[in-house]
Amino acid sequence: MLASTLGTLFEWYDFFIYGSLAVFMSAIIFPPDNPMVSLLGALAALAVGFVIRPLGGAIFGYLGDRFGRKYMFLVTVVMMGASTVLLGCLPSYSAAGNLSWILLLVLRVIQGLAVGGEYGGAVVYISEHCSPKRRGLLTSWLQSTCMLGLLACTVVIVLCRTAIGPDAFKAWGWRVPFLASIVLLSISVYIRARLHESPVFSRMKSQGRLSKNPLREALSQWSNLKLILIALFSINAGTVASFYTGQFYVVIFLQQAVAVDQSLVYNLLSIAFLIGVPTYVFLGWLSDRIGRKWIMIAGIFLTALTFRPMFESLISAGNPALVEATIAKPVTLHASTNSEDCSFSLGAALLSSHPDNKKACVKAKQYLVQHGVNFTYVPPVNGLPVAMSVNGQTISGFDAKAYGAALQSAGYPEKADPARINRTKILLILIAMTVIAAMTYASLAAYLVELFPARIRYTAISFPYHIGAGIFGGLLPFIATYLTLSVGDVLAGLWYPIGLSVICGIVGTIFLPSGPRTSAATSAADANTPTAQ
Known part of the structure; x- marks a missing residue:
């Protein structure tokens, strides 16, 4: 679990570091004479990395179900780490013209493919090593790596910005967090190379029970496709609405709409993440005892009910003028x-x-x-x-x-007045968003593992998860920004995650199975784990 979790944490760091620095890169990589269009372009590049993730899930899910979980780990981590390092070496628009943002898009595609193969493999790998009775607890650590990856990139950015100064960081220092990924890449490759194959996969292989075409089996058989569609339009998309709005879009919102200094935003976000991460483990443990469905559904509906009032409160707390x-x-x-x-x-x-x-x-x-x-x-x-x-x-x-x-x-401030910022209120709101995100996300991995048979599990988990995260979640910052520009209301972008949460909450309430295990194939696979034997 530790080996898988550390590798996945590093991979999330690589993936999110771009989103955290999109504001800086937009002025360097894209045409600098229109800041808003440059920002939209940077967010579009962010979306590309997310949108391509379902393809990565399909490719690596197929390979993982056919040839094993371990080898896909090595491939995905190398793809992710290498492309992240190269992002730090991109030429500026003034030096290379359109080639700068074309290279950016290519590297974001590679990152998206890598993440698409990473998550499903890590979830399946841990789940197939542990007891079903502890699956929620142990996979919740893996779920927290997404948050810890955001925290890690936030801390690195803050340290770099403090060490070299805001002006130098804006000019060239934003490249350092990307280049630092070479250290994480080395550690990740070392960890992944020492892992053994999943015992469930090894047993299925020795018994000749591997799927010949897991992608076709997952999508062409209605019993499997039905579960994929239900998962996609309920907990997968709903989780994305909560997590990416409350943990990611809020960073852009505080800097752009509320005009709070970036260093303060990152400091408060880091504290909120540190306080909120244990919630993931607690809720994973709780799901082993009371079930997973209603914890996730409650988080989805809380997102729809509370996020707009909380974002309004962020404006009043951060920039009362x-x-x-x-x-x-x-x-x-x-x-x-x-x-x-x-x-x-x-x-x-x-x-x-x-x-x-x-x-x-x-x-x-x-x-x-x-x-x-x-x-x-x-x-x-x-x-x-x-x-x-x-x-x-x-x-x-x-x-x-x-x-x-x-x-x-008329009294409109250019920047938020530091003396009037209510830091405590902002921190409490960020913690509340973290807890709600944990409700939707902490037990998601365990639930998805129990939803699909082992022979197609890697593919069946990766495909709906990354459509939800990649399509619905990856487009969230871009669509929210676009809606805000079109309507003229800085809160207009929130209607996208709110509407998504309402739909997903209703679908999940009606169609999601409530039991801890939904198929005989899943039970049989669980019976093959060493702990169950």
Whole structure:
């Protein structure tokens, strides 16, 4: 368990380090003359790494069920570690032009494939070594590696930023956490090379019971496909909505919408993670005693009910001056949402990066949302495509300096005032989000193992998990940012995870099996573990 957990922890560090540094990389790897489009491009690259994960799950799941769990461990960790190191060596856009972000996308694809093969293998490997009665407890340690990987990359970033200073870190220091991964890669390869094959897989192989085509068996037989679909549209997608919103998107939100200093965000997040990680182990242990389904379903519904109020509280706790200005002197945008001048085309936003090619109305919306400013639409004035009004002053067209001066005179702060930040409240909210995420995620691995027969277990777990995590979760930061830009409300992006949670909670309540074991094949495989014998 320790060997598998450490290797997986390092792999999560490699995967999440990019997301944590997307804000810095966007200014270096993408065209620098439009910060919001660069940020969207960086988030799109983040999404690519997630979206490709189901393919990695299908490929490595097939290979793991056919040829063994151990060897896939070595392949995935090398792919992940090497691509992470190379991310730290990427040329800047000023030096290599479009080649810089093309290479970034290629490396993110490799990372996504590696993670797609990692999780299912690690879950199956631990589960096939342990007693079914302790499966929730032992796999919960593996589940916590995702959180610990986020914590590790957060600590490394904070240490690097403190050691070399904010300016140097922004210019070149962001590369150090990527390059440091070579140390983790060496340790991971050493650990994985010493592992033995799973006893359940070895026994199935000696008895000639391996699946000849686990992917086809998992997807073509309705009994297996039905379980995959139920898992996907309930606990897999629902877990993603909770985990990635409360542990990942919140980092971007605090920095962009609330304008809290990055170092403070990382410090508070690190403390929240340290306090919240034991919750994973406790809930895994609890699921062995009272069942797993209703713990996960409760976490999914809590996400839908509490996340928007908690994000609202983050704004008031982190930047009260922004809340006061929004209430006292609201911003209105004179524009027609149906006009061509104000339509926000995602493809155009990414392909037309030069500010001269952007519509004035689109640039105005981007500017306001980027500064955490909500606005409401009113009819256009004097036939202009856009105008902004605040505090009795109307500015025709778009002028960043004029917008900034008008907002500042109306009391809108450029940055959160450190003296007015309620750090305790922010920390408590982050801890609450961590606990809710643990409710949905801690016992997920054990539940999925018990859902599928051993002969196709690697494939059947990896495929729905990574569709949920890769598609629904990977697109979350990007879709949330896009919704925020389109609507003009910094909280609009939360409707995506909230809606997803409601749907998944209902599906899980109705269709998910409640018992600890759902098939005779699973029971038979469990009976083959050394502890059961």
